[in-house]
Amino acid sequence: MRQDDAFCGICGTRSESSASAAAPIPASALVPSPPASAVTQTFAAARTEQSAKVSSEPPAAATTGFLRPAIPQTADPGDAGWSWYLGDGTLVDMSVPGTLDPLFNSRYIGQLARRGLLYGTVTAFIDFVVFLLGLVISLMRGSLGVVAFVPVFAVLSLIAVFLLFILLPVPALLGEWHRLLTFRGRMAGRTLTFIQQTLDSHHLPYDSLGPRPITPPGEGRKLYLELRRGFFAGYISCFAHGEDLYVGWTFWIYISPLRALIMRLGRKVQDYTGRGNDIYQTLRFESTQATINAMHACALEGIKFAVTGSDRPATADAAPAGTAAPPPSAPPPGAFPAPGAQQATAWVP
DSSP: OOTTOOBOTTTOOBOGGGTTOOOOOOHHHHSOOOOHHHHHHHHHHHHHHHHHHHHHSOOOOOOBTTBOOOOOSSOOTTSTTHHHHHOOOSOBOOOOSSOSOTTTOHHHHHHHHHHHHHHHHHHHHHHHHHHHHHHHHHHHHTOSHHHHHHHHHHHHHHHHHHHHHHHSOEEEEEEEEEEEETTOGGGHHHHHHHHHHHHHHTTOOOSEEEEEEEOOTTTOOEEEEEEEETTEEEEEEEEEETTEEEEEEEEEEEEOHHHHHHHHHHHHHHHHHTOOSHHHHHHTTHHHHHHHHHHHHHHHHHHHHHHHSTTOOOOGGGSOTTSOOOOOOOOOTTSSOSTTSSOBOOOOO
């Protein structure tokens, strides 16, 4: 019996062909390997095909704030790529948090309570000071005639403060939006004028529209564009901040407590006539929402004017005859990063 003998697994007899059994064949001999050059060509072709597919796909649309910018397939050779960041401006979606109804707006109710508390505290303090002065004068003169006048003064001051409280409008911020354009501060005055002209071209229904100088505490005198419509007010800011340009807007409820009370009584009458349900009260403020969107669109137009207005780079039309137009210049470094990276949008919770 030899070392390479093989036996049957059923009957146990020795196999005669075991000695002449062929050596096992390696698997690599059964499948021929392709040449190295063929493998290299295959990977190169796959890489080229993938690169062509990626370059042929348009870039994904980016969302900046609440604007849906449409990336143009054919860029204007004179906009230096700004249109990709700013969008076409034909579709604007801008909403403010909460309700526009002042009777149910939590921020207006909070501002109303804050003013009432402030007026009440000031009135009580003045009455207390007058009482102390009357008491001192009465003790010095030995007569209580001055002290007797203190209740009369308290009643008169209370009436005066109450009239101021119900007649003076109470502002409440609904929402705000702003952007900072680097190295465009010299365009502040022209941009604000352009935004006003753009608002006029939209033929918006408003009560008044025009520049208004305001001096915020510690900020100095600045010129704002004020839009009034009913008991709403919008302010568009456009001023130089160093070498940069700040553009933004704020929208406010601006209504006195007396007018709000009259509105509340009118709502009761509308409830009795069937026109005071939520459908009517919701649809009545859609035009105000449209005004907010129009202000936002005009602010975007002002930004586009500040970027590509009189300072836009030369185009093919301005190139001398027989010379090729220079390629569009890139935006200044840091002027606009990737969409959304430099956005500065703040909303009032």
